[in-house]
Amino acid sequence: MNGVHDLGGMHGFGKVMPEPDEPVFHGDWEGRVLGLARSLLYSRAWNLDVFRHAQERLPASTYLTVSYYHRWLLGITRSALEYGLVEADELRAGRALHPPRPVERTLTEAAIQASFMRPPFGRPAPGAARFQAGDRVRTRNDHPAGHTRLPRYARGRTGRVEALRGCHVYPDSKAAGGEDDPQWLYTVVFDGRELWGEHADPSLMVSIEAFEPYLEPA
Numbered sequence: 342m343n344g345v346h347d348l349g350g351m352h353g354f355g356k357v358m359p360e361p362d363e364p365v366f367h368g369d370w371e372g373r374v375l376g377l378a379r380s381l382l383y384s385r386a387w388n389l390d391v392f393r394h395a396q397e398r399l400p401a402s403t404y405l406t407v408s409y410y411h412r413w414l415l416g417i418t419r420s421a422l423e424y425g426l427v428e429a430d431e432l433r434a435g436r437a438l439h440p441p442r443p444v445e446r447t448l449t450e451a452a453i454q455a456s457f458m459r460p461p462f463g464r465p466a467p468g469a470a471r472f473q474a475g476d477r478v479r480t481r482n483d484h485p486a487g488h489t490r491l492p493r494y495a496r497g498r499t500g501r502v503e504a505l506r507g508c509h510v511y512p513d514s515k516a517a518g519g520e521d522d523p524q525w526l527y528t529v530v531f532d533g534r535e536l537w538g539e540h541a542d543p544s545l546m547v548s549i550e551a552f553e554p555y556l557e558p559a
Contacts, residue, residue, distance in 0.1 A: 342394070342397055342398075342485065342486060342487060342488060343484055343493055344397045344398070344401070345401035345404050346396065346397045346404060347493045349492045349494045350493075350494035370410075371410040374410045374414045374417070377414075377417060378413055379448070381421075383448040384448065385444065385445040385446055386420075386424055386426060387420050387424055389512075390488055390513075390515040391515070391516050392416060392417075392420065393488065393512075393516065394487070395416035395417070395423075396412050396413070396416035398419070399415055399416070403415065418432065425442055426442055462509045462510045463509055464510060464521055464523035465508065465523065466508040466523065467508075467523055470505055471525065471553055471556075472502050472505075472527060473505070474502050474503060474505065475501065476501070476502045476558070477499065477501055477502075477559035478502055478529060478556045479498065479499045479500075479556070479557055479559045480496050480497060480500070480555050481496065481555055481556070482496045483496065483555075484496070485513070487513065487516060488512060488517065489555075490512050490513070490550070490551075490552065491555045492549060494536055494537075495531065495536060495547075498531055498535050498536055499559045500529040500530055500532075500535065501529065502527050502528070502529055503527075503528040503530045504527065504528045505525065505526075506550065507525075507526060508523045508524065508525050508526070509523065509526050510522070510523065511552060513552075513554070524552045524553045524554060525552070526550055526551070526552055527550070527553070527556065528549075528550055529548065529549055529550075529551045529556070530546055530547070530548045531546070531548070531549075532545075532546060533547060
């Protein structure tokens with residue numbers, strides 16, 4: 342999806358200015374949003390890639406003007422409506438008006454104490470990797486309407502496979518409600534001039550993590 346979330350290589354946004362002594366949360370509500378997001382992921386109401394894609398589909402004017410955790414909350418709200426966890430009249434009323442929809446798992450204090458790590462995303466390989474370290478590859482110049490982890494600035498560009506990173510859940514499939522569809526993941530390195538043109542710093546090298554469906558032999 343070519344949304345405003347994919348900012349790599351765009352001009353006009355100014356420098357990133359770190360906040361001195363930045364607190365973990367700027368308000369108690371941000372911590373509650375984090376807890377809500379993790380509880381919903383634990384419940385398996387939806388997955389991490391659905392969570393990301395819900396934010397990517399926010400209007401550009403909203404995405405660029407709200408804060409980080411506000412964006413999370415808007416994404417959660419959108420998914421909760423789409424997955425039937427809440428109804429629009431309940432959001433307007435600020436309280437439950439209908440029987441709750443059951444979820445697969447409920448996050449309890451015991452579960453938090455036992456383990457609150459995200460589940461691993463590695464999966465058994467369906468076959469041999471198509472590429473090896475050192476291979477020249479070209480990224481596909483695809484512009485899907487759905488979720489993708491291939492940044493816009495790196496599409497249709499030639500690079501070199503630096504390393505294989507194992508086989509993993511394919512985010513493009515999971516965000517659309519599909520199966521795990523395991524795919525090989527590679528680190529691919531590009532010369533900065535291949536990405537940004539002749540005016541790029543000649544010493545600049547850029548690496549991305551690219552799933553096998555994004556790549557073809559160069």
